[in-house]
Amino acid sequence: MARHTTKRSIGVLMTLTFMLASLFGAPAFAQEPVTGGVLRVAITGDPPTLDPHTSTAVIVLEITSHIAEYLYARDADGQVQPMLATELPSISADGLT
Numbered sequence: 001m002a003r004h005t006t007k008r009s010i011g012v013l014m015t016l017t018f019m020l021a022s023l024f025g026a027p028a029f030a031q032e033p034v035t036g037g038v039l040r041v042a043i044t045g046d047p048p049t050l051d052p053h054t055s056t057a058v059i060v061l062e063i064t065s066h067i068a069e070y071l072y073a074r075d076a077d078g079q080v081q082p083m084l085a086t087e088l089p090s091i092s093a094d095g096l097t
């Protein structure tokens with residue numbers, strides 16, 4: 001019983017330490033930007049292309065969604081919403097314009 005309590009106490013103490021360190025540490029936005037260097041990332045596979053118009057592979061969407069933004073995107077309900085565009089286009093009653 002005492003061993004379990006000691007492990008729990010150490011876990012709580014470590015959690016509190018990390019929480020306090022994150023609260024009082026220097027915020028990331030206050031740091032001076034660094035230019036140059038190498039950005040290394042891990043991805044789940046090799047994309048067949050980086051052109052999202054020519055591929056339905058999920059890996060292509062995962063990568064290109066961080067590179068390009070679209071005029072419109074679907075919201076959580078599946079409805080088309082402006083992303084870069086200021087508003088949805090007006091469609092005439094006959095649907096031709």
